[in-house]
Amino acid sequence: MRGWILLVAMMPLLALANVVSINRSDPGVEVRLELLQAGPYYVNGRLPVKLTLALDGRLWGRVALRQPGLKDALVIHDPGQEFDRDTEKQVDRPKEILTRQFEIYPRRQGTLVLAPIEMQLVYYDRPSDRYRQVTVASAPLSIDVRRPPEWPEGRQPLVTPQLTLSHSAIDAEDDLKVGDAVTLTYSIMASGVDAMLLPSLSLPELEGASQYRRPAQLQNYRNSRGEPVGRRTEQVTYIVQRPGTFTISPQRVSWWNLDHSRLESAEVAAVTWKAGGPLPPWFYRLWHQRRAQMLLFLVVLSLLSLTSLTLALKGAKGGAEERRLRRSYWRSFSRQDPLGMSRVLEAYVAGKPGGHRRLRQGLEGESLAALDAFYLWAYGTDGAPPTRAQARQLLRAVCRPESLTTAPGFSLKLNCGSQR
Known part of the structure; x- marks a missing residue:
């Protein structure tokens, strides 16, 4: 009875414990796969995974590792990365420990199963005093994934402990005219997130200005603590076609704060600029709405001007x-x-x-x-x-x-x- 009471009391702690799978298909090789981050696990949240090989001997050559596969998830894995090697000294016999890490970003809620990861290697088996070529695999790893609470339906969650949103400013003293270009740069930076998971901004098209958007630039790097940081940069250029006042609405990005378990939003203010022109504003509005008629009018006006000039000469x-x-x-x-x-x-x-x-x-x-x-x-x-x-x-x-x-x-x- 006391055992059941103790088990029920420890269930919340077990839910927060790391998920681990162990396989010892070969007597001399132990394969261990574990999540380095305690739950709960969210959709699009970063899940660091550690793969460990414990050899009763010494590795010879390299480990041929198959790409980890997980349906409905983004797996960040560098095929050229080598295993970290260390030696675990024991009383009876030493073991060589090989470790390697990769990251998983689940794309849906529910139970996800990380399929066995196969590896081929050659190692020196101390008990038999000979080299052995073996194929080993990790045990399947099950992960329970949920959506962040209060997250709107129909939108992919953005889960990160920290996010910043910024944009470039326009100099208020710039004397903008018709035909000038206005270029704005927006940047989203989030820790613990791959750049391809950062959302795109809704930059509107403006009446009286042509919009040209460059493809988004995605950058991934590591901070001083070795954590991944994703950055998405979007650049848009507006070519002013008529004088007037132009405004880009405020941009907002919602995200789930992983450290404080709450929904937050980052926002940048609206951007406004004015442009003048040699002709009155109604002319540019007519040109934008009735370009063919205005073009004919300009042709006739040019012919009349040419005739007047000829007569004047x-x-x-x-x-x-x-x-x-x-x-x-x-x-x-x-x-x-x-x-x-x-x-x-x-x-x-x-x-x-x-x-x-x-x-x-x-x-x-x-x-x-x-x-x-x-x-x-x-x-x-x-x-x-x-x-x-x-x-x-x-x-x-x-x-x-x-x-x-x-x-x-x-x-x-x-x-x-x-x-x-």
């Missing part, structure tokens, strides 16, 4: 030509040269659009009087030279656009140089 060229003709006209007037003045007037008439480049019939008022004075001077024998005012009136009448018509009528034919 022609106008500038015409203005220079007109200034040259005016200078020539007044030089001819100063020299009292009717032929030079007539050439300038004919050039004005020829440079105007409108049919045969004819002057309107019946120039009125002072313009007509100025033209008569010019003809008397150019063709007559006693005509006095026109005054400066008359010369100006005549030039102004010829330069006016409304003074040209396609109707037949009076035209300048001032071949008068030989008649002076």
Whole structure:
């Protein structure tokens, strides 16, 4: 009766004890497989396993170890790793102890069975005083795995004694414009976890910015205590396509604290930045929503701008030509040269659009009087030279656009140089 009472009292302690399996299929080799961490054991939690070979003799060469296999679990095992060797001195005969460790991360709850691990080796058997080549295996190892309490259904647990979440910052003084790139780096670091078990972050796509995500970088290393540390780094780049304010929501990672047996969360604050542009914000919104229509609008606008530029260049060229003709006209007037003045007037008439480049019939008022004075001077024998005012009136009448018509009528034919 006391034995049963003692057994019931020790059951909680037995649940926390290490799981061990021992096999002695060969008289000279003892295979021992044990979990180095006491329970309870959780899904995705790290389970360090120690494999021990005790030889009644001395190992010759290397141990050929088959990859440990466990269904529904991640087994971290380095095939190139050598066994650690030590000698256990006893009174009757010494033993050589070979040890090696690997890690298991169960992926589901329930009872998991680690299949026997086969090994081939050659050792010197002291009792028989000869070398023996044997194949040995560990005994199956059963592990009871549970989900962390309060963990949401449908999500893979993250079990670790310590986790940190960080991200890079954006300089508030950066003068961001349309077309600039904003790169953010998020990092998750957890002890006792392989990097491939760390979750991916939900980085949103932003309206008005193109998103480019680099593949996540996974790193595994050991800390000063020899414990594994996993690190997952994610980098995302946003190309700003329109001015405005952009915000990435806060990022959160939930995890089960193995040391304190409770659910915790790590969080980083939201990231916000502003971008300006040479055009108003509504233009970029229209471009993002109706790109084809905006592209057609820009093509038409470019053609109109090109036409305006061409006309402006022609106008500038015409203005220079007109200034040259005016200078020539007044030089001819100063020299009292009717032929030079007539050439300038004919050039004005020829440079105007409108049919045969004819002057309107019946120039009125002072313009007509100025033209008569010019003809008397150019063709007559006693005509006095026109005054400066008359010369100006005549030039102004010829330069006016409304003074040209396609109707037949009076035209300048001032071949008068030989008649002076």
